[in-house]
Amino acid sequence: MAKNLHKFLAALLLSSQIGLVPVAVNAETVYQGSVCSSRVNTLTNQIDWQTNLKEAESLAQQQNKLVFWMHMLGKIDGAT
């Protein structure tokens, strides 16, 4: 049991060092840049983000879907 606990803690420590596990301070989790970069790539490569609302509405009409339209500072694949 103690051996397994040590292995688990070692794995957790290693994971946090390479940025895979968020390190929580004051109940706020900090995600390292490599994790963020990977997630932005996922978000922008696997979802086709429209930048023209009329076109988004037209696509939604064609595909019988709703529109998720986000106001944000900056670009979704750039600095925000």
Added chain:
Amino acid sequence: MSLSTDPVFSVLKSDFICGYKDISHKHYAGASGKHRPDENAVDTTNGAGPHNIQMFVMTPDGVVLHCLPGYWHSEDLASELKFAEQINQVWLNPNLTREQKEIAFSQMQLQQINAEPKGMSGRSHMQGFDLMEEAKKRPHGGFFYNPALVDQSTGKTPGKNVKTVDIVMHERMAQRPFLTYKEFDVPKFASYGKNEYDKHEQFRMANGQIEPGANLKSEPMIGNDPRAHPIETQVKRQGKSIAKQGLMTLIRYSAHI
């Protein structure tokens, strides 16, 4: 950050046409430190940064079914998207009049407060600096059950007197049944908290602490902040200076006539 993680990522990918607009030059936008995609990010509470992000769910003809201000945790956003789909069923119901639909919309928004996923309320507490802003400047802004219990000079109020952001969001939406996107009053809807939201993520070390000696003022900004538009700000300042000089010259000239 939350959009790229499940459960909301899968929901967005399969059920929605997604799009966005850069509002950094809009008058109602807030400001934030500017962060590249490969820089650190900090998790936060639901509704944080309302002036910087607003997420709309709309019908294909531009009717707003739901709107969420600020950041939302993946599981909570997924729940709200599902809720918006239920609102859509009301909108599409041919057996209801417009008036009946609007009443149903408002009722559903308020009822959803008690139907939220477990833990959502705990993830929706306002950031401390936002709470202080509301207490000192807008005690009647909807975030306090009893405004009379808010000490505006100190910003203090009993914890139980403060509503969580999810409650206020649904209450504000209940007052806006089936508005079109063009009609939707974003500035008023997203008005709470401080205009600037920044956690200085790129200055944080792996343990979450700010690096000793970090020059926070050197951080690039985005949105409605003079530091985000240095050239524009300089031109405006020069323009004001020139205009002032011109006016003084005119006054002196007029005095000699």
